[in-house]
Amino acid sequence: MTMSSAKISAAIDNLKSVGVRITPQRHAILEHLIQSMSHPTADEIYKALEGKFPNMSVATVYNNLRVFKEAGLVKELTYGDSSSRFDCVTTDHYHIICDSCGKIVDFHYPGLDEVESLAESVTGFDVGRHRMEIYGVCPDCKRKH
Amino acid sequence: MTMSSAKISAAIDNLKSVGVRITPQRHAILEHLIQSMSHPTADEIYKALEGKFPNMSVATVYNNLRVFKEAGLVKELTYGDSSSRFDCVTTDHYHIICDSCGKIVDFHYPGLDEVESLAESVTGFDVGRHRMEIYGVCPDCKRKH
């Protein structure tokens, strides 16, 4: 059993356990998210699967990404650009994004708990979470310029 | 001379120095951004000024926000929700956002330089900048619930 098929089974069990029906479309979207190792947009997923599901509606992709999000399997990444990207939740990590080509690379760093607790004491908020992205130029683009 | 009128003059001088013409609309948008002390959307600015400029086009707001951004006077904040917000650049700071009412509060914290340099060495990127937002529930909303 491969690494990603184990992840897929685990995700499917997770969904089943909260009463989500596993349709062929859902399976395929999940599989694509896990195997692609990238952070695709809804439209990229839609296009990647149109060979297998010529009749699938783009709404199905959006609907199911929402279902996966609600189940905690997927995170929606919203950067400045036009469309959201979707990331399978594995372990917590940040992202570093190339200003030149848009590539997104995972970046592991211990959670910034001190920042959260300071923010809490300074602002009086109950802090729940934070997000951080780092921007720069990736090695490939550095080489090209 | 008030605090904000000094800021407005400084911003206008800045714009003039790079050859940007100061029109009444530009003055008003800038003034609103500086005086409102909030982080308005383009549409909020448009609505706030329609009393003074009944014929102003929404495109004018967008155009000028882009001009201000290019001059380094304004930052565009893109969160998950539908529309961008715009923030006058003063000193560097982060934002803390209420999950319940959407309020955005400035939060000063020393720049996370260590994170940037670690990211640089781990990923091979040339790091230029980062963004961080903290999410939680603001004191007002805590009281209400």
Add this chain to the structure above:
DNA sequence: TCTTACTTTATAATCGTTATAATTAGTCTA
């Protein structure tokens, strides 16, 4: 099998933002 709720599909609607073209206004020079 019947029923019920869920899912997918096709399509239209929505909404923030951008592009276009025409008009207006500022600025420079003669």
Add this chain to the structure above:
DNA sequence: TAGACTAATTATAACGATTATAAAGTAAGA
């Protein structure tokens, strides 16, 4: 001040991502 050039504004249409709607299909339980 007139004339000419350029930039800015306006009105409007276009665009693209996402969401809503309604109809048709599908799974699962009684």
